[in-house]
Amino acid sequence: MSSSAATSVSPPLSSTMQAFIAAMPKTELHLHIEGTLEPELLFALAQRNQVALPYSSVEALRAAYAFSDLQSFLDLYYAGANVLRTEQDFFDMTAAYIERARADNVRHAEIFFDPQTHTERGIDIGIVFAGIARALRAAREQHGFSSAMIMSFLRHLSEEEAFATLEAALPLRSHYADLWHGIGLDSAERGNPPEKFERVFARCKELGFHLVAHAGEEGPPAYILGALDVLKVERIDHGVRSEEDPQLMQRLIQQQMPLTVCPLSNLKLCVVDEMAQHNLARLLRAGLAVTVNSDDPAYFGGYMNDNYLAVAGALALTRDELLQLARNGINASFLPADDKTRLSNELEQFAATQ
Ligand code: HPA
Ligand code: ZN
Secondary structure, eight states: OOOOOOSOOOOOOOHHHHHHHHHSOEEEEEEEGGGGOOHHHHHHHHHHTTOOOSOSSHHHHHHTOOOSSHHHHHHHHHHHGGGOOSHHHHHHHHHHHHHHHHHTTEEEEEEEEOHHHHHTTTOOHHHHHHHHHHHHHHHHHHHOOEEEEEEEEETTSOHHHHHHHHHHHGGGGGGGTTTEEEEEEESOOTTOOGGGGHHHHHHHHHTTOEEEEEESSSSOHHHHHHHHHTSOOSEEEEOGGGGGOHHHHHHHHHHTOEEEEOHHHHHHTTSSSSGGGOSHHHHHHTTOEEEEOOBSHHHHTOOHHHHHHHHHHHTTOOHHHHHHHHHHHHHHSOOOHHHHHHHHHHHHHHHHTO
């Protein structure tokens, strides 16, 4: 990501600004549920399922969370997911995430899950769906926390394997019609361009799913173009490298194509060297429909509010800009129009009382 900013120290965020961020109603549109597995729960599940871990303690595991790029993270992330074996494990992980999200005043979350990470280990895809969905439904019933599930294909695997995953999942669709609304594409971006998944995304479009894809995190702007023109996505996950292509920037502005930006993720995976160099504020001020999200919070050091706090401080965002980011999140969600209106009203009421 290009930036002329040298090392800079951002002033501490005022306590009123911190309170503003904490209380603002928010949406989460880029969250990998396997990336919410905190070391404590990971250890507990390892013990419950008698899975040996190559770490002696929670602290030792947490200390290993020092990444140099996306792949160095993915290696640990997939290894961590190995403790997930039963429906109850997926439930517990999802319930723990919801608790954290609710504490941050997240009202609605659209959650990625990677069935292939689990089916490759012999876990039935039905177990994955059932555990996640049970927690999401309980949160909706008990707390009015709304959500959607986005089944993601691993792009380091073949399109044929993505098709096989889709085939395995489709018989479950009617059981999860209230939640399963989207299809995504994640994992190692470089060397796995969107074009590799053209046919399976076309099939998913025919089936009526919402489509999103990771693009322009580590991959070039051409991957963002591919996601738009070949995969026909409705949102770009990350997309921060769009700034390298002025024509693409104009198109993203004109189409108001949402980007689900994940600031702490970008910092931890060395997409940026420092938060002060992050282009979120430039993209926002240029008129792009950027949103703030937490990606894999257990690995990247923070949930939704931590992400907002980090960018608000480092990029000197104003209250109006923070509100605009939250508005963008509501608009970019897959919520039905009525729900969007209700959530927008809540946000504008919050803004009016500040
Ligand atoms: N990028 C790509 N794949 C991922 C990510 C990410 O940030 N997190 C989990 N899978
Ligand atoms: Zn992601």
